[in-house]
Amino acid sequence: MKELLISLGYSEEDYELFKNNYALSNYKEETLKEKIIKNYEFLVSVGYTKEEVIKITKSLPPIYSYSIEKIKQKIEDIIALGYTKEEVIKMTKSLPQIYGYSKENMKQKIEDMIALGYTEEEVIKMTKSFTSIYSLSKKNIKQKIEDMIALGYTKEEVIKMTKSLPTIYGLSIENMKQKIDFYDSIGLHELLVVDAKQLMQSTVLSYARYMFYKDKGITIDMNNYRKLFINNKSFEKAYGITKEELLKKYDYNKYIEKKEFGGLK
């Protein structure tokens, strides 16, 4: 079995993963080898590259215990929810565990999201972008909304920002609080509502740029906040300072220590 897996592109380390998997352990070696070859070839025929098949099966070894018909049906079930085949391929690469979710579970998740305030089209769009929503419980998602409300946003604003950046549902509240606290402290509370995608920049870098502009006498507000998020190359060209130099000069850790004694100066 080890030789087969290695010939397919797996490593020796990967062999241990499959050897110890409960779902695969019930099969006789010859039967399992046949299933692996069949399913591997089928997944390639469906549209995955060999490397993608390896990645998916390492994340979800029991997929090698599924029948081809079951995998085909799963793909069709997900398409029936509102996705194209290409989107299903992409989503399952991002979250292979979807192959283990029932059609009913996925439908229920869509219904749960609609009940929270999204349209069906919005849910489909969000899950294409952040498929992991399917792995989150209703309780988890509701809690995230409540946490964001506690940080000063209305429910409508939370719905709006998560439509723009569904990844928010994956970011921990510690992570969100760090960002929101910072942007609040510089008067950019509305940033997340107006341009949620900017959340995907480290607070460490945002802080350094903010302080750089402050030293230059440039006030950042909701009219010019994009200055905090321009490309590194453009920033360096415009101001003659590399990202590394900037981060060294404006140390976020020192800011955190100062914050404990009462805000930015």
Next chain:
Amino acid sequence: MIELYSIGISEETIKNMLEVNPEIKDLSEKEIKEKVLILEKFGCFNDQIINIISSNPTFLSRTKGEILNLVKTLVDYKFRTLNILLDSNPYILNLDPFEIKNYIEKRVEQGELLEDVIDDLDSNPILFNEM
């Protein structure tokens, strides 16, 4: 999971992490600590480590080899300040080298300069989610 508490992740967040990645409960303290040390090695400080691990608990199930291979790919492409990159988009740590290479090579084949693609990814880490 004592290590997760000790770096400052709340109980509620750990529950959410277990929901996303139930395997965490079977990881030893040594395995979790190993991932924390890897992030420290890339220059991540505590707040960033909390952000990365709590937002992407799947990362804890990756092997050291997988993570180091991924980081080597990023370094080979001249991504600098990995702590900033990973803090910006913790989900980068779920990628495999081939996904990054394929994405970058596709854009270069379409006519972009390699350094411009790298700058775009470094400046807009959300783009890694397209891989």
